Amino acid sequence: MLVRTACLPVVLAFLVLPCGPGRCEEFISYLEPSRNIDISAPEPGVITEVLVKEGQGVKAGDVLVKLDARVIEQEAEIARQELKYKKRRIDQLKGLLDKNFASIQEIERAESDVEITALRVRRAEALIERLTLASPIDGVVTELRYDVSESVPGANSHVATVVQLDPLRVQFNFPVAEARKLKEGDKVVVGFPETGATAEAVVDFVSPVSTTVVNTVRVTMSIPSPDPGLTAGMKAVYKIETPAVRN
Secondary structure, eight states, X not given: OOEEEXXXXXXXXXXXXXXXXSEEEEEEEEOEEEEEXXXXXXXXXXXXXXXXXXXXXXXXXXXXXXXXXXXXXXXXXXXXXXXXXXXXXXXXXXXXXXXXXSOHHHHHHHHHHHHXXXXXXXXXHHHHHHTEEEOSXXXXXXXXXXXXXXXXXXXXXXXXXXXXXXXXXXXXXXXXXXHTTOOTTOEEEEEETTTTEEEEEEEEEEEEEEOTTTOEEEEEEEESSOOTTOOTTOEEEEEXXXXXXXX
């Protein structure tokens, strides 16, 4: 839950974003991964390979886990061999056609058979790829739910989780008047009381609507290439200063 407090400069002297001579409002949220993806198995099966460990960095396309696809691999190899034979058969028929020992119709049937067999090969390869679970993003593996030889119980079973930590994301709920001062692409400063550090954040989204209960607007920011000291779950503080009122 986002917390909003009001404070005087003297009280907040220890924080990373000091206020000026006026009154300031402090908004608190927490850093999150920019993406958090649960990778699921498309069907029940047995894990044959786990190629990563929790905490390991991965690139998009890196294989994380393989399910048993031996039967399909054999079917694919049979179809490949049939395809080679049928292609050679077409070459033979074309040679016989020149000698009037084959007909155009025979060649057309053979070519159609080659196309069907090629589709069988592509179908088998697609099924094998479907049982090979890869990371869709650059990120870090944060969870592996199964080990080698364990059974995945059903379709859409959660197998692994990958999170993207560059950029990090933070979301605040601001009063309507303050939120409307921000626009996509603006750069602001966010503080982190746990370390005393600050970082530049880029405004990614300002909601066009406000909440009906507390009349606030959701604003999402990202921190590109974050410092290694910043981690998901860390408290983030954004301050809005109100000028002092003088008589």
